[in-house]
Amino acid sequence: MLVQSPTAPVDEAEAPADAQGTGTGPTPSAMSSTEPTPSGGADVSAATEPSTGRLDIADLNVYYGAFRAVKEISLTIRPHAITAVIGPSGCGKSTFLRSLNRMHEVIPDARVEGSVRLDGIDVYDAAVDPVQLRRVVGMVFQRPNPFPTMSIYDNVVAGLRLTGRHSQASLDEVVERSLVRAALWDEVKDKLRSNGMSLSGGQQQRLCIARALAVNPEVILMDEPASALDPVATLRIEELMAELRKNYTIVIVTHNMQQASRISDQTAFFTMGDDRAGYLVEMDDTIQIFTNPRNQLTEDYVSGRFG
Amino acid sequence: MAATTTAPARTADILRAGAGGRRMWFDRVMRSVALLASLACVIPLGAVLFFVTARGISAVNLDLLTKPSRALGVGGGAVSAILGTLQMVPLAALLAIPIGVLAGIYVHEYGAARSARTIRFAADVLVGVPSILIGIFVFTFLVLPFRQYNAFAGSVALAVIMAPVIMRTTEEVLKLVPGNLREASLALGVPRWRTTLAIVVRTALPGILTGIMLAVARATGETAPLLFTALGSRLVNVGDFGKPMDALPLFIYVNARQPYDLQNAQAWGAAFLLLVFVLAVNVLVRLGSTSRRRTP
Amino acid sequence: MTTLPSAPWLAGRPARGSADRVFRWATRLAALGVVAILVLLAIQLLDSSLLTWQTFGLGFITGTTWDPVAAIYGALPYIVGTLLSSLIALVLATPIAILTAIFLAEIASPRLATPLTFMIELLAAIPSVVFGLWGVFVLAPFLRVTAEAWISSTFGFIPFLAGPTFGIGLFTAGVILAIMILPTIVSISREVIRSVPDSQREAMLALGATRWEVIAKAVLPFARSGIFGAVILGLGRALGETMAVTMVIGNGQAIPTHLFDQAQTIASKIATTFNEATIGIQTNSLIALGLIMLVITIGLNIIARLLVWRVSGPVGAE
Numbered sequence: 006m007l008v009q010s011p012t013a014p015v016d017e018a019e020a021p022a023d024a025q026g027t028g029t030g031p032t033p034s035a036m037s038s039t040e041p042t043p044s045g046g047a048d049v050s051a052a053t054e055p056s057t058g059r060l061d062i063a064d065l066n067v068y069y070g071a072f073r074a075v076k077e078i079s080l081t082i083r084p085h086a087i088t089a090v091i092g093p094s095g096c097g098k099s100t101f102l103r104s105l106n107r108m109h110e111v112i113p114d115a116r117v118e119g120s121v122r123l124d125g126i127d128v129y130d131a132a133v134d135p136v137q138l139r140r141v142v143g144m145v146f147q148r149p150n151p152f153p154t155m156s157i158y159d160n161v162v163a164g165l166r167l168t169g170r171h172s173q174a175s176l177d178e179v180v181e182r183s184l185v186r187a188a189l190w191d192e193v194k195d196k197l198r199s200n201g202m203s204l205s206g207g208q209q210q211r212l213c214i215a216r217a218l219a220v221n222p223e224v225i226l227m228d229e230p231a232s233a234l235d236p237v238a239t240l241r242i243e244e245l246m247a248e249l250r251k252n253y254t255i256v257i258v259t260h261n262m263q264q265a266s267r268i269s270d271q272t273a274f275f276t277m278g279d280d281r282a283g284y285l286v287e288m289d290d291t292i293q294i295f296t297n298p299r300n301q302l303t304e305d306y307v308s309g310r311f312g
Numbered sequence: 313m314a315a316t317t318t319a320p321a322r323t324a325d326i327l328r329a330g331a332g333g334r335r336m337w338f339d340r341v342m343r344s345v346a347l348l349a350s351l352a353c354v355i356p357l358g359a360v361l362f363f364v365t366a367r368g369i370s371a372v373n374l375d376l377l378t379k380p381s382r383a384l385g386v387g388g389g390a391v392s393a394i395l396g397t398l399q400m401v402p403l404a405a406l407l408a409i410p411i412g413v414l415a416g417i418y419v420h421e422y423g424a425a426r427s428a429r430t431i432r433f434a435a436d437v438l439v440g441v442p443s444i445l446i447g448i449f450v451f452t453f454l455v456l457p458f459r460q461y462n463a464f465a466g467s468v469a470l471a472v473i474m475a476p477v478i479m480r481t482t483e484e485v486l487k488l489v490p491g492n493l494r495e496a497s498l499a500l501g502v503p504r505w506r507t508t509l510a511i512v513v514r515t516a517l518p519g520i521l522t523g524i525m526l527a528v529a530r531a532t533g534e535t536a537p538l539l540f541t542a543l544g545s546r547l548v549n550v551g552d553f554g555k556p557m558d559a560l561p562l563f564i565y566v567n568a569r570q571p572y573d574l575q576n577a578q579a580w581g582a583a584f585l586l587l588v589f590v591l592a593v594n595v596l597v598r599l600g601s602t603s604r605r606r607t608p
Numbered sequence: 609m610t611t612l613p614s615a616p617w618l619a620g621r622p623a624r625g626s627a628d629r630v631f632r633w634a635t636r637l638a639a640l641g642v643v644a645i646l647v648l649l650a651i652q653l654l655d656s657s658l659l660t661w662q663t664f665g666l667g668f669i670t671g672t673t674w675d676p677v678a679a680i681y682g683a684l685p686y687i688v689g690t691l692l693s694s695l696i697a698l699v700l701a702t703p704i705a706i707l708t709a710i711f712l713a714e715i716a717s718p719r720l721a722t723p724l725t726f727m728i729e730l731l732a733a734i735p736s737v738v739f740g741l742w743g744v745f746v747l748a749p750f751l752r753v754t755a756e757a758w759i760s761s762t763f764g765f766i767p768f769l770a771g772p773t774f775g776i777g778l779f780t781a782g783v784i785l786a787i788m789i790l791p792t793i794v795s796i797s798r799e800v801i802r803s804v805p806d807s808q809r810e811a812m813l814a815l816g817a818t819r820w821e822v823i824a825k826a827v828l829p830f831a832r833s834g835i836f837g838a839v840i841l842g843l844g845r846a847l848g849e850t851m852a853v854t855m856v857i858g859n860g861q862a863i864p865t866h867l868f869d870q871a872q873t874i875a876s877k878i879a880t881t882f883n884e885a886t887i888g889i890q891t892n893s894l895i896a897l898g899l900i901m902l903v904i905t906i907g908l909n910i911i912a913r914l915l916v917w918r919v920s921g922p923v924g925a926e
Contacts, residue, residue, distance in 0.1 A: 058323070086369050113717070124323040136335070140816035141326050150807040154829040158769060163825070164815030168332070172462055213811070220815060316612050339818040341713055349707035350716070350724055354793065356787040357731045363746050364738060378644075411638045420636030433913075434643040440841075440909040441649065442848030444875050445898050448882070449649045456887070476642055505631035508611045533735025536850040536875075540882055561851075562735045568741045568855060576745070583738045597727060 047176050057084040057124060058223035058254035059106065065119035067097070067104050069112060072236040074100045076282035078119070080273055082224075087246060087255045089265035089291065092275035092306070097283020098258045101275070105256065106142040107135040123224070140164070143217035147229045149209035151201035151216070158197040160212055165222040179219050186252075187215035188245045207238025211245065218253075225249065231264070243268050262307060266295045274303045343577060349573025361587075368584025371577040381546040381563070387574060390582045392548040393563035399550070400463055400542060400559060401532050404470035409524055411471075412478025413513075416520075419479070420486040421508055432483070435476040446472050447537035455541055463549065463557035471536060474527040481523025485516045522597050529593040535561035560586045650902065657896035659889055668896060672863060674877075681893035683900060685863045689778065689871035690901070692864060693853060694846040695784025701790050702839050708790075709797035710833075714823050725798075732791035740855030743784045748775035748813070748856055751783060756868055773868045774858070781857040781871070785849055789842040796841060796916060800834030801827060801918035830919070837915030844908040847901065850875040874901045 052227055060082035067075040075097040082088050090098045103109040104117055107128065110177060120127045128138050151160045161180045165171060171179075178199065184190035189211040193204070210230060217225060229248075231239035246268055257263050263270055272295070273288040287300045298304045379389030389446050415435070419428045448467050454465035489512050497507040513520070538544065544562035549555055567579035618657075660668055660681060672683020679690045708728070752775035759779075760771035773779075804827050812826035828835070858870025859880075874897045885891045 106814065108810065111810070111813065123327070126324055126327050128327070134336075136816050136818055137327055137329060138816075139814055141323055144810075144814035146807060146810060146814075148807060150805075150811040152808065152811065152826060152829070154832075163812070164817075167335075167815065167817050167821055167825075216811075216815065335818055335821070339820040342820045342824075343711075346707045346711035346715055349704045349709045349880045352704055353708050353731065353790050356728050356790075359726055359746070360734055360738065360742050363742055367745075381621075391843070411641055414638035415642050416870055418632075418639040422632055423639070424633060431639045431643055434646045435901060436913065437906055437909055438642065438646045438649075440844055440905060441646075442850065442875060442901060442905060444813070444848075444850045445649070445653065445902055448895055448898050449652055452652050455618055460631075472645055475645070479639075479642055503625050503628055503861065505625070505628045508631070529733065533733075533737070535735070535737045536879060539879060543883070561735060564737045564741055565851060565855070568737075568744060579741055583741050586735060591730060592734050594730055598729075 009288075029279040040270050059124055060085040060124075060224065060254070060256075061120075061122040062105075063120045063122070065101070065104065065117065065121060067109060068114075068116050073280070073282040075104070076278065076280075076284045078285050080285060081287045082254060083224070083249060083271060084210065084223075084254045084255055085252070086270040087250050087257060087268055088271045088273065089269035090256065090258045090273045090275060091260075091262060091265050092283070092286075093277065094215045094260075095283075096275045096277040098275050099228055101283065102228055102256060102258050105224070105226055106139050106144055107251040108139075108144065118157065137201060140168075140220050141222050142224045142226060142227045143220065143222035144211050144228070145210070145217055145230045147251070148233045149206060149213050151204075151212050153200070153202050155201060156198045157193050157201050157204070157212060160201045160232050161215050161219050163216060167253070168220075183215040183219040184212075186218050186249065188241065188248070189215055205238070207234050207241060210234060210242060214245065214249075218249075224256065227255065229259055230257065232260060239264070262295075274298075274300075274306060276302055364580065364583050365586050368580040368587075372584055373581075378580060380548045382507065382557075388546075388578075389579060390560070390563050390585075391499030392545060392558040392580060393560045394585070395540070395548060395550055396463070396545075396558040396562075397532060397560045399553075400467045400470060400538075400557060401528060403464075403467040404474060404531055405528055405555070405560065405596050407471035407584065408474035408527070411576075412475040412527070413482050415475070415479040415480025417508060417513065420483045421512070432480070435479050438472075438476040442536070443469075443473055443534055444536035444539070447540045450537070451540040460554065461541065461543035461556045462554045463542045464553040465559060466538045466559070467553070468581060469537035469541045470531040470534060473537060474531050476567060477527045477530065478523055481526070482516075485519030485523065486512060488519070489515045502521070504546070518600070521571045522601060525593050525597055529590045531591055533561055533606075535559075535565050538562055610649075614775065617680075625861050632911050633875045640768065653895055653899045653902060657892050657899050659892040660896040661753065663889065668893070669845070669900065674861060674893075676890050679889055681889070681896075683874070683893075683897055685861060686872050686874045686877045686897060687900065688863045689857070689860070690847055690875070691844065692871040693778055693781045693785055693797060693871070693873055694843055696848045696867075697785035698839065698843055699714055700783060700786035701793060701842060705790050705793035705838075706797055706835060708794050709801055709838075710823055710828075712794070713798045713801040714827065715819070728791050728794055731787070732795075735789070736851035739784055739788060739852040743852055743856040744776070747784060748780045751775055751780050755779075755783075767866070770866050771866075771868060774870065776856055776858045776870060777860075777868045778857060778864050779867050779873045781873075784856055785846045785888045788852060789845050792845050793838045793842040796838035797831075797835045798837060800916060800920050802829045803834075804830045831858060834916045834919030837912040837917075837919075840908050840912035840915065844905050847908070848875065850879050874898070912925065 014108060045097075062081070065075065065078040066073055078101060090102065092098055100109060105121055105128075109115045109117075115264050117129055121129060123138075123141065126133065128142075152163060155163065158180055161183050162176050164172075165176065165179060166239065181190060181194075184193060189208060193212075196203075201209065203213060210233075214225075214230075231242045234242065243264065246257070249255060250270075257269065269291045272291045274286045274294060275283050276282050276286050287294065287298060288301045289299070294303060295307050296305065325563065375387065377388040377394065378391050379387070380392045381390070382388030415431070419431050419493060423429075448474065450465050450469040454468055455461055493515060494507055494512055497511045498504065502511075538559055538561065542562070543556040544566060545556040545558045549557045564579045564582045564586065567575040567582070570576065664671060664681065669683050669687065671680070672684045673680045673682050674685065675681075712725055718726065729915060752773050756771075756773035756775070756779060759769055760773055763769040764771060808826045809822050810831055812822045817825065853873050854876035857872060857876055860870035860872060863873040867878050878894050878898055882891070885894055
């Protein structure tokens with residue numbers, strides 16, 4: 006199987022970092038931010054393992070203030086595979102997902118204990134800038150959210166435009182590549198300049214996927230990406246995901262057990278403990294989880310029994 | 313499965329690279345600029361408060377409070393203005409509150425969508441009409457026909473300013489009353505008018521009062537509508553709404569334009585009184601609503 | 609054949625009581641009264657200025673002479689004064705107001721945003737005449753030796769910006785108007801920004817944007833028509849302001865040609881001359897000025913509300 010190597014994103018082409026803003030006075034912000042220690046630009050010559058998009062999560066706890074939403078999660082997300090996270094409502098699945106690209110930090114008083122390692126690097130390390138992390142770990146949301154003031158073209162390159170100037174040609178190429186990979190190119194190639202909101206729900210979601218792909222991530226997080234779509238659109242998204250897994254690591258939170266059993270390679274089952282914190286009950290190959298789970302709770306959930 | 317090469321950037325390099333000093337620098341700078349802009353908004357408030365207090369408080373003496381205006385440069389006080397405001401504003405409130413509250417109730421409770429929208433729109437437009445035009449309007453039908461400036465016209469002008477404001481704030485507050493309160497009352501057989509008054513309005517009363525107080529504070533500070541109606545006066549007028557009457561804002565305006573230091577000082581003094589009242593109402597209203605929110 | 613079963617609770621209760629009807633009519637009357645006031649106001653202003661329109665026609669708007677003795681009336685100097693002072697106010701206030709709204713809505717913690725918002729509300733509560741008093745005795749002298757001196761000396765080669773500077777004049781009026789319309793633009797912009805759905809912010813954030821980039825590239829574009837509406841509402845307020853402007857703009861009767869000229873606005877002209885005017889063509893002309901102001905402010909008001917409505921739904925009472 007030919008592994009396609011995505012064209013190098015034309016980034017880090019900016020001038021070297023100017024002097025960091027010296028004391029600009031109090032900047033109260035609702036979100037914690039980490040300042041990266043100045044460590045130079047992209048230095049490819051450093052000998053690092055080849056990127057694989059592998060996530061190792063160890064003893065992860067996520068707190069909102071004093072309330073622990075997610076408890077002691079340890080698991081490994083296999084690269085270039087689809088990992089489904091299933092479980093009843095409120096058991097911290099989304100919180101867990103968002104902690105992988107530090108999106109939970111938009112909520113004040115959110116904090117994390119434990120580690121999330123992406124290819125060996127702890128994403129919560131002080132030297133890691135969440136802004137950079139989110140380029141490597143992309144996200145697709147439950148409701149399609151294309152930018153309504155932008156055309157389809159501009160939507161796709163919205164993330165790229167953040168990282169400096171790109172030539173028109175390279176942008177054009179990225180747009181086409183991303184839309185092809187999102188299985189949307191044929192439907193929109195003649196109306197790239199029209200507004201993103203003119204598409205159907207399923208198309209909008211694929212546009213959002215294209216947008217996430219354009220910045221060339223390693224991992225794509227999906228928070229119930231098809232739950233707002235009709236069954237036909239859902240099916241197309243699922244087919245798309247099966248294709249995407251060849252090049253990206255995918256983690257999907259879903260309420261739909263059939264979906265999880267259809268498309269995922271691995272499944273993690275979460276549930277809510279008595280202390281209202283979500284925890285990992287069991288994680289295994291999808292076949293195992295759905296036909297021969299080890300834990301009684303898992304068995305109950307996947308067979309529709311509650312109690 | 314072969315490992316993907318993503319030359320030149322690999323995960324570790326991207327993560328360790330930082331977003332680019334320029335982006336982070338710009339982010340911090342713009343957020344600081346936004347903070348500075350906010351502080352810049354507060355500076356004029358401080359400046360006005362400071363000067364009005366500094367120059368006004370020393371001018372608030374017994375003379376100011378008890379003596380009427382005299383021939384220029386010779387002294388006197390603001391008692392005619394104070395008494396005038398104390399008479400015209402309550403009368404204006406008396407006229408405006410029933411109209412405003414009832415209109416707000418109508419738009420909220422009974423308005424079929426289309427007529428309610430038109431009425432609401434008209435009220436909003438009226439709120440935005442410059443107050444001097446309202447003064448001219450009242451002049452043409454309450455002053456001109458009688459060839460007589462009078463305080464009643466002044467109160468009417470203030471009432472015209474207050475009524476749409478009260479109407480809109482009443483409606484906004486009524487919207488917050490949960491619908492099931494009304495339904496429960498109607499289900500018990502309470503007639504609709506009684507439900508509206510005794511249940512819905514009663515629940516919304518604090519908010520309605522807030523709206524009224526803010527409207528009163530605003531009317532107290534209005535000058536332009538009084539220029540052509542009540543006109544202002546150096547004489548003390550108690551009770552005669554058929555004649556001109558002074559008011560605090562008019563007093564400030566007149567005395568500020570005089571070339572005499574004493575008159576200017578009195579303008580500051582009157583401004584201090586006016587400002588204290590207006591700000592006190594605003595502060596009280598804010599404290600009242602926050603304390604209500606704290607009690608569950 | 610069915611008859612209505614008799615039930616105790618049905619007896620003696622009219623389907624819709626007369627008290628209900630009275631109440632309903634009372635409220636309806638009040639509501640219509642508000643509408644009536646607006647309609648009457650417009651009609652009355654038109655009627656009381658008819659003579660002027662008949663005499664000068666639309667030439668009233670372009671006329672540059674206001675001479676009661678010769679009975680020639682032209683509104684242009686006052687229209688220009690109004691527009692210029694409001695324009696200055698807009699230029700000064702808009703960037704500060706929008707940045708402030710962004711700060712309050714997106715950046716500041718609640719602990720900081722709440723008192724700041726309150727203080728800006730207090731700014732809005734200060735009566736116009738108090739601003740005028742402060743403007744005449746504090747702001748004007750201050751501006752004369754600081755901003756006006758600096759501008760006229762540094763940029764004086766541009767005729768519009770040349771001196772002499774008096775403190776009292778168009779510029780000071782613009783500055784004071786800017787201060788007075790800040791709260792309007794800030795509060796409406798803030799509401800508009802807050803109504804931008806979080807999903808937009810999340811989408812931009814998840815692409816790897818900094819906090820400011822989220823604001824600049826996702827929030828502001830979404831909110832831009834509403835913010836534009838807020839600015840127009842601010843403009844409307846500036847156009848209608850009377851007392852503070854009257855007290856600091858001086859008494860220029862010609863069309864202002866320099867930033868620091870004395871001038872008059874429509875509102876200040878009416879305020880200073882109406883009471884001494886003779887009933888007749890003179891009062892008619894002053895009221896005609898008022899009608900111009902009415903049309904402009906109502907027009908702007910409507911446009912602004914439509915713009916804000918598009919982003920965040922109907923605007924509440926201000």
